[in-house]
Amino acid sequence: KAGVTQTPRYLIKTRGQQVTLSCSPISGHRSVSWYQQTPGQGLQFLFEYFSETQRNKGNFPGRFSGRQFSNSRSEMNVSTLELGDSALYLCASSWQQGDQETQYFGPGTRLLVL
């Protein structure tokens, strides 16, 4: 099976702009989670989607949002970008049936906000 894919891989934006990142999960996986990785804060959970519904959300401001489509592909959006939003954004997919909750990560999208 193909792994988790994310597009774009790199992105440069300026403060105040908005950005949309895309994640395609492993075929058959229904859960997609998003994480932000920075040198200072490490890996932090943003939100998780399952069957097009957001099931849980981390402690991030409302500028961070997401959605999931019927084919399980997911997008996350960040509005009114701030310098501190510069980070590696990782998505992870899992099957989410029984104890099959193992998460597999995509390569990430590296976002630089200038």
Place this chain on the structure above:
Amino acid sequence: GENVEQHPSTLSVQEGDSAVIKCTYSDSASNYFPWYKQELGKRPQLIIDIRSNVGEKKDQRIAVTLNKTAKHFSLHITETQPEDSAVYFCAASPRGGADGLTFGKGTHLIIQP
């Protein structure tokens, strides 16, 4: 919410020696504990995980132990090799991905030749 502490932040060992990384967690409801390895510029990759119904799990040179009473779990790597050099993250979750994984800050493992 869950809080995961990971130690040490940097670990340097001689090739062939063993390495141990320790994590503690705060939420007694957590029952899933994965470990990820992240090489520079690459995605985190799952190397081993353990659920709360077992105390130890082994996969070749890698083992994880879990003490639910003390709320701590550890990663053990034996006979370390240069390719083991990477950043290792522990994580905990009460419901696997559904509640998101809470990660430790990571351990930079350096294997000295």
